Amino acid sequence: MNEKFLSKRAAKISLEDTVQKVMDILEAEDGRTFEEKKQEAIEYLGEQEDTLLAERVFEAAVNDETGRCWKEKFWKDGAILQADAHIALRKVRETDRESFIELQRETSEMKSMLKEEAYCMLLWKEHIQDKSLMITIEVDGEYAGYCGIHNLSRDKWEIAIELREKWRCKGIGSVAIGTMLSEIKSRLSVNEFQVKIDAENYASQRLFEKLGAVPDRITEYMLHKEEDILRCEEGNLEAIDDNLIQVARKFGVEPRKLLSHVLEYKLEW
Numbered sequence: 001m002n003e004k005f006l007s008k009r010a011a012k013i014s015l016e017d018t019v020q021k022v023m024d025i026l027e028a029e030d031g032r033t034f035e036e037k038k039q040e041a042i043e044y045l046g047e048q049e050d051t052l053l054a055e056r057v058f059e060a061a062v063n064d065e066t067g068r069c070w071k072e073k074f075w076k077d078g079a080i081l082q083a084d085a086h087i088a089l090r091k092v093r094e095t096d097r098e099s100f101i102e103l104q105r106e107t108s109e110m111k112s113m114l115k116e117e118a119y120c121m122l123l124w125k126e127h128i129q130d131k132s133l134m135i136t137i138e139v140d141g142e143y144a145g146y147c148g149i150h151n152l153s154r155d156k157w158e159i160a161i162e163l164r165e166k167w168r169c170k171g172i173g174s175v176a177i178g179t180m181l182s183e184i185k186s187r188l189s190v191n192e193f194q195v196k197i198d199a200e201n202y203a204s205q206r207l208f209e210k211l212g213a214v215p216d217r218i219t220e221y222m223l224h225k226e227e228d229i230l231r232c233e234e235g236n237l238e239a240i241d242d243n244l245i246q247v248a249r250k251f252g253v254e255p256r257k258l259l260s261h262v263l264e265y266k267l268e269w
Contacts, residue, residue: 067131199258
């Protein structure tokens with residue numbers, strides 16, 4: 001993901017005034033448990049308007065019984081999925097934590113935050129929460145990344161995937177996702193999904209289009225207030241190039257809207 005990507009633009013606008021306060025709460029050495037401090041952070045974020053971190057903390061805090069049931073049902077039929085001779089998908093293990101955090105250091109727009117143990121813990125807890133179905137991808141026994149579903153309690157299941165840099169552009173992503181979707185269809189009888197992709201992430205667009213995903217719409221991401229959306233677009237008009245114009249035509253929108261929104265594909269398996 002290069003520096004023009006929406007996640008970097010929007011993060012700068014939406015998080016600057018909130019992050020430090022939340023980290024102060026989570027790192028306070030006052031004898032409270034992490035769960036107690038997280039509850040205070042949730043209450044603080046509840047007073048804020050439309051921040052990415054608010055969404056993340058609320059997502060991480062919810063213990064969703066519907067998601068837990070889906071997740072248990074999925075893994076009941078086996079904890080390891082063999083995609084091919086080299087690629088295996090399996091349940092996330094506690095021993096994956098350090099590899100997962102290293103992956104976040106490669107891909108996250110919040111690299112400075114990853115120096116904070118409390119933030120790393122928050123990301124890990126989000127990764128293993130009951131209502132998400134996250135699946136570790138191994139290549140010849142080595143941690144390569146993960147794929148999964150963000151929130152099993154939602155009507156539309158959103159596909160997630162991240163790979164370590166050394167394993168990208170090798171066809172691993174398409175094999176892993178294809179295997180996962182086939183198993184979800186077989187085990188849970190679900191075959192309709194959505195995928196959200198940055199408008200400038202052309203590699204991910206190609207990957208999912210090859211898997212059969214089709215353009216659906218664009219959707220807000222991080223920024224929800226009209227003044228912030230306009231500010232993001234006006235401040236980055238120079239990022240509009242031929243590639244972005246082609247994507248805008250595909251989705252039937254003005255190119256400038258892709259500076260403040262993400263693409264949403266639908267995929268039937």
